[in-house]
Amino acid sequence: MNEREIFEDIKKLMDSEALVTARLVESVTKTSQLAAGTSPEITELFGQWLSLVGGEVKRMAEPGKELSVKETAAAIGISDVSLLSILLFLQRRGEITLETVKIGQGTGRNEDICGCLMA
Secondary structure: OOHHHHHHHHHHHHHHHHHHHHHHHHHHHHHHHHHHHOOHHHHHHHHHHHHHHHHHHHHHOOOOOOOOHHHHHHHHOOOHHHHHHHHHHHHHOOOOOOOOOOOOOOOOOOOOOOHHHOO
C-alpha cells in the first residue's frame, strides 16, 4: 500500500467513526427525551397500542400461510421494521411461532439510521 491508499483508508475510517458518533449522540438524546417523558400514563398508552397493533398482526397472520412484511406493514400503517419487531415480540410471548423467513435483496442502507446522518 502506498501513502495515498493508507490516507484514503484512514479518511474512510474517520468518516465512519463520525457517523457512529453521531448515531450514538442521537440515541442518547432520544433515550433521554423518552425517559423524561415516560410516565405511567404514557407507558400504559404504549402497552395499549402494542396490544391493539399486535392483535391486528395476529389477525392477519394466519397459521400455515405466508405473510408479506411490506404489504402487512402498509395495511396496518407501520414500518416494515416495526412489524418485524412486533412479530418477534409476539413469538417471545408464545402467541405465534415464526416458521420460515424468506430473505430478499437489501436496500443497502441501515433502516435504523436517520437519513440525516447518511449525508
